[in-house]
């Protein structure tokens with residue numbers, strides 16, 4: 075075996091073979107199972123896309139209906155999960171609440187049978203179905219309200235907005251939210267997916283796989299950036315403040331949230347679609363006060379850092395869409411998680427198909443052959 079050079083962050087090191095999604099970072103191309111994201115965004119739905127990601131092919135009409143009905147059937151969560159969530163501090167971050175609740179599902183569905191396709195399917199359905207319910211339940215309960223039960227009349231995206239806002243959403247809002255879920259569903263071996271794969275490779279249960287991925291997604295360098303973008307736009311406050319704010323960032327070499335990507339060296343294709351979706355929403359429901367600031371930021375960052383391949387990523391415009399949909403800022407990353415569960419599950423299933431436990435090596439830089447100093451002799 076060749077001894078490889080150490081690469082911080084494993085940049086450019088293949089850690090798996092996969093047939094789930096493909097990214098061309100120079101041309102800004104993203105495909106799920108070979109189908110361009112632009113086409114899926116317009117023609118598919120999130121649940122159909124989730125099926126495609128997990129089982130590898132688009133479902134036929136009957137398969138899709140069966141899958142949607144299974145999801146509908148499993149949307150409710152046990153009252154014990156709700157009671158557990160009621161005990162979480164209302165000041166806690168919803169991503170922590172989600173991670174704990176996803177892990178807690180394992181307590182209720184503990185009979186693991188990883189070599190049984192029916193078990194894989196049921197676990198995938200449960201996770202896809204229950205995670206939105208848990209996110210919405212925490213949101214209502216932390217405000218002191220009862221959680222709203224899922225509405226069987228509504229599809230996946232509309233039902234989430236209904237559980238969150240306690241009223242049926244506008245059809246355009248629901249459709250746009252569904253597209254957002256499709257856009258966020260999968261993205262090759264990103265940090266949270268890698269986390270999911272490492273956890274999966276130990277043959278633990280799928281609830282632990284998803285819980286570990288949720289914890290990884292939460293960080294500001296990954297999914298947590300969507301929340302940070304809105305905080306940054308609020309701090310900037312006006313178009314005139316954009317350049318001075320960014321000049322400070324360039325001078326201090328601080329990271330500008332919502333920009334840059336390990337793989338894309340051009341604008342993330344998902345950011346382009348999300349920007350279009352934001353504009354559609356503004357046309358119907360009014361322009362967001364921060365949109366002009368965001369456009370100016372993108373212009374200045376491109377001018378200064380475009381040469382280095384730093385452009386807007388998926389997290390830059392998603393928050394503006396979510397704000398218009400009435401989603402609170404600290405739920406932006408949980409909403410990302412609702413979508414990414416599909417990708418995590420696809421990689422879980424793929425990992426199980428040809429599993430070998432992840433156990434890389436390290437380059438040891440510490441001392442050798444040191445001796446133990448008794449505490450009295452230590453300085």
Ligand code: SDX
Nearest residue numbers: 261264295296297299328329330331332333334335336387
């Ligand atoms: C997601 O991987 C995925 O696929 C993730 C994701 C998905 O769908 O799963 O696409 C979702 O996580 C999107 C990214 C969200 N994060 C942010 O928006 C946070 C801000 N961006 C970054 O910190 C950064 O760009 C990363 C974390 C996204 C990528 O980090 P890398 O590949 O390790 O790059 P780096 O930090 O080593 O930066 C390389 C150079 C540095 O300059 P030099 O020291 O070489 O001169 O680019 C600069 C960096 O300073 N740089 C930035 C920058 N991002 C990189 N400079 C200013 N602002 C930035 N945002």
